[in-house]
Amino acid sequence: MLAKRIIPCLDIRDGRVVKGVQFKNHEDVGGILELSNKYKEADELVFYDITASTEGRVVDKTWVEKVAQTINIPFCVAGGIKSIDQAKKILNNGADKVSINTPALTNPKLIEQLAHEFGSQAIVIGIDSFAIDKDYYVFSHTGKESTQKNTGLKTKDWIQTVQNLGAGEVVINCMNQDGLRKGYDISQLQYLQTDCDIPIVASGGAGKKEDFLDVFLKTNVTGALAASIFHKQKLDISELKNFLLKNNVSTREVKNYVF
Amino acid sequence: MNIGIITATGSNLTSLENTLKGHQVKRVSQPEEAMGFDALILPGVGHASAAMKKIEPWFSFLKESTQPILGICVGMQILFSYLEESKSSGLSLLQGAVKEIPLLNDGPVPHMGWNQVKTLTNDTDLFSGLSGASFYFIHSYACPVISPQTQASFNYNGQWSAVVQERNFTGVQFHPEKSGSAGQRFINNYLETIK
Numbered sequence: 421m422l423a424k425r426i427i428p429c430l431d432i433r434d435g436r437v438v439k440g441v442q443f444k445n446h447e448d449v450g451g452i453l454e455l456s457n458k459y460k461e462a463d464e465l466v467f468y469d470i471t472a473s474t475e476g477r478v479v480d481k482t483w484v485e486k487v488a489q490t491i492n493i494p495f496c497v498a499g500g501i502k503s504i505d506q507a508k509k510i511l512n513n514g515a516d517k518v519s520i521n522t523p524a525l526t527n528p529k530l531i532e533q534l535a536h537e538f539g540s541q542a543i544v545i546g547i548d549s550f551a552i553d554k555d556y557y558v559f560s561h562t563g564k565e566s567t568q569k570n571t572g573l574k575t576k577d578w579i580q581t582v583q584n585l586g587a588g589e590v591v592i593n594c595m596n597q598d599g600l601r602k603g604y605d606i607s608q609l610q611y612l613q614t615d616c617d618i619p620i621v622a623s624g625g626a627g628k629k630e631d632f633l634d635v636f637l638k639t640n641v642t643g644a645l646a647a648s649i650f651h652k653q654k655l656d657i658s659e660l661k662n663f664l665l666k667n668n669v670s671t672r673e674v675k676n677y678v679f
Numbered sequence: 680m681n682i683g684i685i686t687a688t689g690s691n692l693t694s695l696e697n698t699l700k701g702h703q704v705k706r707v708s709q710p711e712e713a714m715g716f717d718a719l720i721l722p723g724v725g726h727a728s729a730a731m732k733k734i735e736p737w738f739s740f741l742k743e744s745t746q747p748i749l750g751i752c753v754g755m756q757i758l759f760s761y762l763e764e765s766k767s768s769g770l771s772l773l774q775g776a777v778k779e780i781p782l783l784n785d786g787p788v789p790h791m792g793w794n795q796v797k798t799l800t801n802d803t804d805l806f807s808g809l810s811g812a813s814f815y816f817i818h819s820y821a822c823p824v825i826s827p828q829t830q831a832s833f834n835y836n837g838q839w840s841a842v843v844q845e846r847n848f849t850g851v852q853f854h855p856e857k858s859g860s861a862g863q864r865f866i867n868n869y870l871e872t873i874k
Binding site for chain 2: 421422423424425460463464485488489492493494511512513514516517536537538539540541542588589616617618619620640642643672673674675676677678
């Protein structure tokens, strides 16, 4: 059976891992390699350069290769990737997937081009979704509060679009919940998962192990992403996996097979 | 051992090289450079038709090869005789067709994540010490279980080949280089079996 994925997200700013609340007030939580190394029990890692998108930069590629040399689990790189060439460098340096957010909104054709060049499996679309008036809307340029804006696109329609263009996965970040540690936005995810044929990763709101159980039992998401709860050692990944397993959620057993 | 990595169809070579520490490893970009290795590895990611185009110059080399060759993911898929993704023939070095994984309600496609593998033969050297282990998969196409080539299978919206063997070719659908210590053990086991 396919295991539900536990995915720590490392927000990167200027080569350091940071964390803010609802994209604000970022604090330093550690070095990239130091934190990557700590997450051997995770099923996947996401590195998100939160400055790249808003400041027109692409993520510095030198650390991507260092990460690939340090860890032997899959990882995804996000932040400011706008072209085939930029994606190619990141994938050739050892990342398994690239995640596109704002550039996909300004140029949806990019999704199609990337999927054609690298295969759908390597193309993740990050979606920042905000609840407004009983529906959900996609926000762009969310790296900074001063730049973020409502695109006017309904999240559900955008998921259909990216899926048709060849995206292999969507990470849905429920902005109303992000950084608040009150749990994933179950009703939003339940609403958005209908008609979505590609894997969904839930993001935003994890504060305790019960939140992961909740999202895996009540929605079809195949992975759950979180940041501060892991970085600040509030929750140990093997403890979380044991808890999920006891509650009949399939997880990957982490064992050392090489002696 | 002396191991060559065929660069034509792969990215992610860094991770693969990490799993081969302690061996002599060389990246080879042309068939002329691929002589004299104890084993060759053919990694692969991306679209099957792109991979087929890039592997074309290697066709006669692979066809005449006798040294052990390990194909990974798309690097394995293109060895088969038919590829549904590109709606074309593969290299036909392995018998069988690579098909699209059907979509089921609770099984979105691509098949992405860690899944368990079941050995189908008594010859379990490849999976020695790996009972119950999960490996990392990331793909939308796979080869159904075929006898006697399929050595191990996985279950996702059907039963599929996780490992196939025919002549000097071994193919794996998962990514050992991304499968943590289980993947490392698998690579070690593979190299042990071809010694």
